[in-house]
């Protein structure tokens with residue numbers, strides 16, 4: 001496993017205030033800025049990845065070493081791939097340890113917005129690192145639990161973590177019995193070379209999702225169901 005801990009990040013303060021629906025000159029904006037200042041002192045976003053090779057694949061299953069994944073969508077997306085990059089990015093456990101919110105729901109919401117920006121910084125840094133180090137061309141990523149529940153079931157976090165190794169020790173991320181990760185602002189998945197565009201939103205039926213990045217793809221859905 002390779003670990004990235006020196007991840008530069010800054011905060012887009014105005015974007016955060018806008019996301020929190022705060023007036024720039026308000027007292028609440030000033031309180032939020034205090035949290036931003038604190039986060040810049042304590043935050044340590046991190047990422048880890050490994051390089052794995054597919055040993056066997058069929059319509060529904062991918063075998064990687066002693067681990068197998070069951071997902072028709074993953075199998076379809078990896079049809080021409082041999083090498084994959086299991087990965088994980090996180091805002092860093094230091095943000096939970098230093099949380100100044102004291103159970104205040106509004107401050108918890110603001111702190112989570114900051115953690116999300118740190119997670120995005122970690123994930124972008126990791127993606128850039130992989131592309132530069134391995135001279136990758138076009139890639140896509142899949143995450144257990146993204147898209148409809150059947151696409152790549154969240155239970156497959158367990159084999160993904162088995163491939164990654166001891167991420168609790170290396171970057172402080174833990175997997176709960178219900179397959180969620182702590183810190184909550186953490187992303188796990190597999191990055192792979194591909195010629196085809198793919199986004200999990202294409203195989204997600206959820207209506208009115210503010211984070212949707214691509215429309216539902218009926219043709220693709222028919223192909224994988």
Ligand code: SF4
Pocket residue numbers: 146147200201204205206209210211212213
């Ligand atoms: S539409 Fe929303 S819930 Fe569905 S995969 Fe995209 S971001 Fe996730």
